[in-house]
Amino acid sequence: ILNVEQSPQSLHVQEGDSTNFTCSFPSSNFYALHWYRWETAKSPEALFVMTLNGDEKKKGRISATLNTKEGYSYLYIKGSQPEDSATYLCALPVEGGNKLTFGTGTQLKVEL
Amino acid sequence: DAGITQSPRHKVTETGTPVTLRCHQTENHRYMYWYRQDPGHGLRLIHYSYGVKDTDKGEVSDGYSVSRSKTEDFLLTLESATSSQTSVYFCAISASLAGEADTQYFGPGTRLTVL
Numbered sequence: 001i002l003n004v005e006q007s008p009q010s011l012h013v014q015e016g017d018s019t020n021f022t023c024s025f026p027s028s029n030f031y032a033l034h035w036y037r038w039e040t041a042k043s044p045e046a047l048f049v050m051t052l053n054g055d056e057k058k059k060g061r062i063s064a065t066l067n068t069k070e071g072y073s074y075l076y077i078k079g080s081q082p083e084d085s086a087t088y089l090c091a092l093p094v095e096g097g098n099k100l101t102f103g104t105g106t107q108l109k110v111e112l
Numbered sequence: 113d114a115g116i117t118q119s120p121r122h123k124v125t126e127t128g129t130p131v132t133l134r135c136h137q138t139e140n141h142r143y144m145y146w147y148r149q150d151p152g153h154g155l156r157l158i159h160y161s162y163g164v165k166d167t168d169k170g171e172v173s174d175g176y177s178v179s180r181s182k183t184e185d186f187l188l189t190l191e192s193a194t195s196s197q198t199s200v201y202f203c204a205i206s207a208s209l210a211g212e213a214d215t216q217y218f219g220p221g222t223r224l225t226v227l
Contacts, residue, residue, distance in 0.1 A: 043202060043218035098143050098206060098214060104154040
């Protein structure tokens, strides 16, 4: 079983704050890491797929970095807005195949 | 948006009855997955399919079976529903192109309540 951990479990920030959270995973046999954004009452939406150590991806105010040697990825949100409120999931493929193991997510709430 | 639909979107049933959920895709993707979402557990894989008539178990497959007779349809059956199977069920698809780390695209979900 692949152990994927996310922290913190939940986060409340004010509009305009920048924030970040972590996905930790076993550093051996890394293949890829996926970040998803999941709004309440909707379905998970893909944000990034990261495959290389040192990889950095960006989409608007959201960016992610990857450190495969130490087994973590950070997701950053700059200038949080209420519409950023969602659960952010990371997932890794089991043994490099097509099955993903998901972390339990970080629930972000951005308050006015 | 990926062309994935799930039916029904909501269902209430009684303990002991069989239930079938349907996932339909228009993307001609090879891989299809069924997950359940539960508080404190996130998304857990029930079964997946890597082609027509080719399926395999996931992390929480007990009490569930699947079938895939056509590329576009993946059915999840609860053989005898129990209250512990009350959950939101998500279907996902991926293209599985060689050499790529595949993104999975999710359907809208089915909320199932077993009384």
